[in-house]
Amino acid sequence: MKLNNLLKYGIILSIPALGLVSCVSSGDNPGIEYAPNMYVSQAYEPFSQEKKFDYNPNGMTMRLPVNGTVARGQGSFIYPHANTGDGYTASAGFTPWVAATQTNVEEGQRLYNIYCWHCHGKKGKNNGPIFKDKKMPVPSWPNYQSEYIQNLPVGKAYHTITYGKGLMGSHAFMLNPEERWKVIHYVKSLAYGDDFKFAPEASTSGEGADIDEIEGISSDVDGTMGVHHDFPGTAAEKAMIMTAMSKVDFKGFPNRRVMKASSEGQLDKVAVYLAKHPDFKATVVGQTWATLTEEGAATLGLDRAKNIVAYLTSKGVNAANLSARNVADAGMTGDITSSADRQANRRAEIEIYK
């Protein structure tokens, strides 16, 4: 009887005691969870771990973007030339998409007076405190007013700011691509002094977003995208080239780099024109609305432009006069979910200049 009672009370008391014990979690012991859904989210949390499998070897919920992915609006960060001697040489053909308007040059001056003057000097005389105090050897050229900087292709200056050169370090993390062009325009304005020609203010394409305003090739040929890119031919020739280029078209996924056959006849007109003017240069500008899903989307516009350059070369245009460039997806217009708008954005433009 006594034993029975002990057992009875023992069991009654041990139930809450057990309950208490199993609630205790510590260290490696999670305890018993009575309603785990309240603790463990059913939805995937970005920083949680998943089971590993072939395509997710690190078991991460938040996956790394596909190689070459470019965030929307950041397309202008794509720079086609490698940080090598050959890349530097090739950068001479890299042309600005930010015009040298007075506003942009003034912004360039503001940036220059933050990031550059302490070496190169306020007026580009290579007499900033670092050079003056001999903390660092000066460049081989005396100042920005020297022929070296006057004649330096702006693309090479862009390359130098992006990667650095010799003792000048990279300034890529301080200046976004648009700002780099503004600073370079300011450097050229110091180089040329009163002879520097500003681009007309109306044609400003200073910010990435402003590229939205540029429709078709007319603005390019006008020189709004480049600095010294006045169309060297007649108005009628310009109209002919514009019309032809507006009809150059690309296939959709998965042959996005391939020109539609109907484009060839149009490009033939451009080729004949360029071959007739061996002193003209041309930069083909590929436009893309790179979606984030396809590997290589980042270079799509450039690849298209290069394909056009290859076609023009095959039709007898001097390759030395041709270059290819990519425009940020900031230049895209319309609605990405509309196939007609996507088609309209699969275009290439051309800048012709002397």
Ligand code: HEC
């Ligand atoms: C720490 C000092 C220093 C700073 C800061 C600096 N530079 Fe330089 N820069 C140099 C030196 C040194 C060279 C010569 C490099 C060489 O040719 O080896 C040079 C070269 C250049 C050239 C000639 C490039 C070429 O392709 O030959 C340009 C243009 C230039 N700098 C512009 C700038 C601009 C614009 C900035 C600011 C964004 C800047 N630099 C900031 C030290 C500096």
